Each structure stands twice: as C-alpha cells, then as structure tokens.
Amino acid sequence: xxxxxxxxxxxxxxxxxxxxxxxxxxxxxxxxxxxxxxxxxxxxxxxxxxxxxxxxxxxxxxxxxxxxxxxxxxxxxxxxxxxxxxxxxxxxxxxxxxxxxxxxxxxxxxxxxxxxxxxxxxxxxxxxxxxxxxxxxxxxxxxxxxxxxxxxxxxxxxxxxxxxxxxxxxxxxxxxxxxxxxxxxxxxxxxxxxxxxxx
Numbered sequence: 001x002x003x004x005x006x007x008x009x010x011x012x013x014x015x016x017x018x019x020x021x022x023x024x025x026x027x028x029x030x031x032x033x034x035x036x037x038x039x040x041x042x043x044x045x046x047x048x049x050x051x052x053x054x055x056x057x058x059x060x061x062x063x064x065x066x067x068x069x070x071x072x073x074x075x076x077x078x079x080x081x082x083x084x085x086x087x088x089x090x091x092x093x094x095x096x097x098x099x100x101x102x103x104x105x106x107x108x109x110x111x112x113x114x115x116x117x118x119x120x121x122x123x124x125x126x127x128x129x130x131x132x133x134x135x136x137x138x139x140x141x142x143x144x145x146x147x148x149x150x151x152x153x154x155x156x157x158x159x160x161x162x163x164x165x166x167x168x169x170x171x172x173x174x175x176x177x178x179x180x181x182x183x184x185x186x187x188x189x190x191x192x193x194x195x196x197x198x199x
Contacts, residue, residue, distance in 0.1 A: 046144040050137050061091040065098070072102050077111040085118050092125040131160045135196055142193065147185035151176065154192035169195040 064087070071083040080102055088095035099119040106112040138153035158166065158173050166173075172195040179188035 042144040042146055043149065046140050046146055046149070049140050053136065053140075054133075061094065064090055065094050072098060077106045077108045080106065081111050081115045081118070084115050088118050088122050088125060092122045092129060095119060096122050127160055131157050134160070138189075138193070138196075142189060147189035148180070150189045151180050151185060151192060154189070154196060155180075157196065 068083045068087055071079050072087075075083065084095060084099055084102060087098060096119060099115065099122075103112055103115045103119070106115060134153045134157035138150040138157070141147070141150035141153060155173075155177070158169070172191055176188040176191045176195070179185075179191065
C-alpha cells in the first residue's frame with residue numbers, strides 16, 4: 001500500500017510537470033505564431049503600399065510622356081529639346097528611348113548637341129531615382145516596424161551612391177551593418193534613417 005502511494009505520488013508529480021511543460025510549450029508556440037503571422041501581415045501591407053506608390057509613379061510617367069508626344073513629334077527643335085529635358089528629368093528610363101528617335105530629326109546642329117548632352121546625363125538621373133525609391137521603400141517599412149527590411153533598402157541605397165557620396169556616411173553605415181548582423185534591427189534602421197535624412 002505504501003509503495004503504491006509512492007508510485008501514485010511520483011506519477012502525480014510527473015504528470016503535473018508534463019502538463020506545465022506542455023502548457024508552456026503551447027503558449028510559446030501560440031506566441032511565436034502570433035508574432036510570425038503579425039509580421040507577415042505587416043510585410044504584405046508594406047509591400048502593397050510600395051507597389052501602389054510605384055504604380056502611381058508609372059502612371060504619372062506614362063501620362064507625362066503621352067502629353068509630350070505632340071511636341072516631340074511636331075514641335076520646333078527648341079520645343080523638342082525642352083520636352084526631352086523634361087522627360088529626362090522626370091522619366092529618365094523613357095528619355096533614352098525617345099531621344100534615340102527624336103534627336104536625329106533635329107534640324108539645328110547645336111540643338112542636337114544639347115539634346116545629346118541631356119540624354120548622356122540620363123544614367124545619373126536613373127541612379128538618383130533608384131536611390132530615392134529605395135529610401136522611400138525604407139521609410140514605408142519603418143512605418144510598419146519592419147526594421148530588417150528597412151535596413152536592406154538603406155544598404156541598397158548606399159550601394160547606388162558614388163564613392164565621394166559614400167565617404168560622408170561610411171562610418172555610420174559600417175556601424176549599422178554590425179548592428180544588423182547582431183539582430184539589432186531597430187538600432188540599425190534608426191541609425192541609417194538619420195544617416196540618409198539628417199535634420
């Protein structure tokens with residue numbers, strides 16, 4: 001009888017321990033899945049917002065190009081050059097294509113040279129647009145507390161900069177990379193945000 005009592009007592013202790021452990025494991029699993037699905041939902045929202053902004057830009061670019069077409073096809077050389085400059089500033093990816101068609105039609109040699117110079121500056125403008133797009137993406141991710149995603153956008157933006165432009169913020173970027181590698185995403189993102197948007 002005494003031995004049975006001890007066995008029952010041991011069983012009771014073991015079963016309570018197992019029940020507690022299972023409860024803790026279940027709580028941890030629920031907590032993890034809640035955080036995971038919340039993170040996934042935030043990421044979907046942020047990506048949707050980024051895509052919406054991108055679509056708006058593409059739509060505006062298409063409208064601008066369409067509105068400039070009559071000038072580019074039938075305008076005077078100076079009007080065409082102005083339209084091409086406008087296109088190069090706001091929609092550089094389209095300016096190269098349009099320029100290759102329009103520039104050979106210029107009657108004035110000087111206007112042709114100036115238009116060619118405008119088009120030669122397009123790669124720089126495209127790089128600048130890419131930089132601004134990445135910074136904007138990072139800001140959207142920060143709004144949704146997706147700091148790791150924001151860091152990756154900031155690092156990509158840094159890679160688009162020239163060597164001279166990088167020098168001014170190189171130390172901050174390296175510090176942020178170390179923070180990122182240690183999983184300190186919030187600290188890294190805040191540092192990068194300050195580096196790219198100093199007050």
